[in-house]
Amino acid sequence: MYHICFYFLMFFSYSVMGWFVECICCTIERKKITFDRGFLLGPYCPIYGYGAMYMYFFLSRYYHEPITLLIMAIVGTSAIEFATSYVMEKIFKARWWDYSEMKYNLDGRICLRNSFLFGILGVIFIYIINPIILYLFKAIPEMVLIGISSILFIIFTIDTIVSFSIMMKLKLNLQNIKKDSTSYIDKEVKKIISSNSFYLKKLFHAFPKVKLVIPKGEQIISSIQKTLGGFDELRKERKKKIKELKKEFQESRKKKN
Numbered sequence: 701m702y703h704i705c706f707y708f709l710m711f712f713s714y715s716v717m718g719w720f721v722e723c724i725c726c727t728i729e730r731k732k733i734t735f736d737r738g739f740l741l742g743p744y745c746p747i748y749g750y751g752a753m754y755m756y757f758f759l760s761r762y763y764h765e766p767i768t769l770l771i772m773a774i775v776g777t778s779a780i781e782f783a784t785s786y787v788m789e790k791i792f793k794a795r796w797w798d799y800s801e802m803k804y805n806l807d808g809r810i811c812l813r814n815s816f817l818f819g820i821l822g823v824i825f826i827y828i829i830n831p832i833i834l835y836l837f838k839a840i841p842e843m844v845l846i847g848i849s850s851i852l853f854i855i856f857t858i859d860t861i862v863s864f865s866i867m868m869k870l871k872l873n874l875q876n877i878k879k880d881s882t883s884y885i886d887k888e889v890k891k892i893i894s895s896n897s898f899y900l901k902k903l904f905h906a907f908p909k910v911k912l913v914i915p916k917g918e919q920i921i922s923s924i925q926k927t928l929g930g931f932d933e934l935r936k937e938r939k940k941k942i943k944e945l946k947k948e949f950q951e952s953r954k955k956k957n
Contacts, residue, residue, distance in 0.1 A: 701846065702842055702845070702846060705845055705846045705849035705850065705853075706837060706845060706849070707753070708849050708852070708853055709837060709845060709848065709849045709852070710749075710752065710753065710756065710833065710837065711746075711749040711750070711752070711753055712744065712749065712849075712852050712853075712856060713749075713833060714748050714749045714751075714752035714753075714833075715744035715745055715746050715748055715749035716743060716744045717748065717829075718744070718745040718747065718748020718749065718751075718752075719737055719738055719743045719744050719745045719748070720743075721748070722737040722738065722745055723735055723737050736901075736902045736905040736906045737906050738906060739788075739796075739863060739867075739903070739906070740856075740859045740860060740863045741859050741862065741863055741899060741902070742855065742856070742859045744856070747780065747781065747784050750780055750784075751776070751777045751780050751818070751822075752825060752830075754776050754777070754780060755773060755776065755777075755822050755825050755826060755830075756830060758772070758776065759772055759773060759776070759822065759826055760826060760830075762826075763826060763827075766823065769822070769823055769826060770819050770820070770822070770823050771819070772822075773818065773819040773820075773821075773822025773823060773825075773826075774815050774816060774818065774819035774822075776822075777815065777818035777819065777821075777822060778810045778815040778818070781809065781810050781814070781815075781818075782806065782807075782809045782810050785797065785809040785810075786809065789913060792867050792868075792871050793871055793874075793875070793912060793913045793914050794871075794910055794911065794912050794913060795808070795910065795911040795912075795913060796907045796910050797809075797907065797909060797910075798909055798911060799811035799814070802814075863899070866899050866900075867903075870900065874912065874914060874920055875914055877889075877916065877920060889920065889923040889924055900924075904924055904925065908925075
């Protein structure tokens with residue numbers, strides 16, 4: 701039981717670290733603070749957790765062979781990213797990321813630049829990050845670690861079930877859009893988004909280049925982005941109005957005093 705909880709806590713921790721890395725990279729790229737990363741609702745990206753566990757179990761043996769370690773990290777993490785992209789596309793009928801515009805890509809699912817960066821990250825993981833994590837986790841009392849891991853497992857499982865349920869429902873609803881009319885698609889998209897606006901807004905902000913592998917996919921994505929953009933503008937207008945009302949209220953109080 702202890703070992704299972706220990707490894708899950710490792711997986712969860714690296715998923716959270718991956719989420720932070722994604723947020724930092726997107727914040728630099730977009731030049732504004734970004735927290736909407738990952739497929740799930742919580743602050744974790746499981747693909748990083750799977751990659752870390754692969755490196756821990758299969759690459760630690762290459763500790764004294766840094767070149768081999770780098771190559772195996774590149775190959776392994778690339779395989780995980782490719783498989784994740786392929787499986788998610790088959791399940792949800794959507795291509796969540798696409799590197800087709802990048803040089804030396806494979807089917808747009810992986811590209812040499814990212815694979816090399818993940819390889820470098822794998823070397824840093826083996827030599828620096830993982831030894832620190834292992835030291836810290838081994839210092840945690842057994843029952844405390846089991847308790848923390850169990851709570852996080854419940855949260856993670858509920859999040860996964862809820863997120864997958866919403867996505868499966870979304871896929872079915874989008875596949876049921878039959879007409880080509882732009883106004884009809886916009887109307888249907890608004891109805892779909894209104895029922896799960898928080899999750900869908902987060903999802904499509906996290907994967908702005910998503911492509912639907914269904915009929916009228918490009919039209920539907922365009923409508924979703926337009927609808928979410930409209931929601932953002934409406935929210936900004938509401939905030940602006942609230943600020944104006946607060947300012948008017950404060951000024952009226954000053955006049956009375």
